[in-house]
Amino acid sequence: MNIVITGASRGIGRAIAEAFAAEGHTLFLCARNKEVLEKTALEIMQSFPQCSVKFLATELSDVNNAEAFANFCIKNSIPHILINNAGSFVPGNILEETENALQEMLNSNLFSAYYLTKKIAPSMVKNATGHIINICSIAGLQAYNNGGSYGISKFAMNGFSQNLRNELKETGVKVTTVFPGAVYTDSWAGFDNTNKRIMEATDIAKMILACTKLSASAVPEEIIMRPQLGDL
Numbered sequence: 001m002n003i004v005i006t007g008a009s010r011g012i013g014r015a016i017a018e019a020f021a022a023e024g025h026t027l028f029l030c031a032r033n034k035e036v037l038e039k040t041a042l043e044i045m046q047s048f049p050q051c052s053v054k055f056l057a058t059e060l061s062d063v064n065n066a067e068a069f070a071n072f073c074i075k076n077s078i079p080h081i082l083i084n085n086a087g088s089f090v091p092g093n094i095l096e097e098t099e100n101a102l103q104e105m106l107n108s109n110l111f112s113a114y115y116l117t118k119k120i121a122p123s124m125v126k127n128a129t130g131h132i133i134n135i136c137s138i139a140g141l142q143a144y145n146n147g148g149s150y151g152i153s154k155f156a157m158n159g160f161s162q163n164l165r166n167e168l169k170e171t172g173v174k175v176t177t178v179f180p181g182a183v184y185t186d187s188w189a190g191f192d193n194t195n196k197r198i199m200e201a202t203d204i205a206k207m208i209l210a211c212t213k214l215s216a217s218a219v220p221e222e223i224i225m226r227p228q229l230g231d232l
Helices: 011-021 034-047 063-074 101-127 148-168 201-211
Strands: 002-006 026-031 052-057 081-084 130-135 173-180 222-225
Touching (some): 002 101, 011 026, 011 034, 063 101, 101 173, 201 222
Parallel strands (some): 026 052, 173 222
């Protein structure tokens, strides 16, 4: 299958890419940093020679860049699975944030997925099959301290995903929203996770891979994952 993954150079995105690569799928990877993305793609191809990896570094919050990446994917073959994982985390309180904090979080955590989905989903609808997986956050379910504009953007991502699910349910295209809690990625740099207090990126990847293996008659609309001991 053809798997499109954004924010694929590290963390959850890379773990997802490796999970699908292990099964020999064709990957279309995107991230902002060209050097890191290229390094990741080469390492995946070396570790999983049974897969095929194509990649393009770009900033998807720009609609023209999103269209260019979508065309890069579609010109090779119709995507079967789109995983909108690109995003960033900046903590803060609304009354103390910079004036452009909300716009920056919306650009990173919502518009990148919104623009790319609008370009890729029509090809899935035409084929009456496909799966769109939006990586959200538990911050999109309930406000928490120091969430600020990040939390607002994740609530927006949740709303985008819910509306998309409603619009596409008659087309054969599935939509799944994933709400991870704390995951040991760059956002938790310096955190001592030797006791496995928070989840590993591979935990999220395994769940996503599993949800793509269901019959055409079933779709996990929402997947909520938290550390065993709960949120920090």
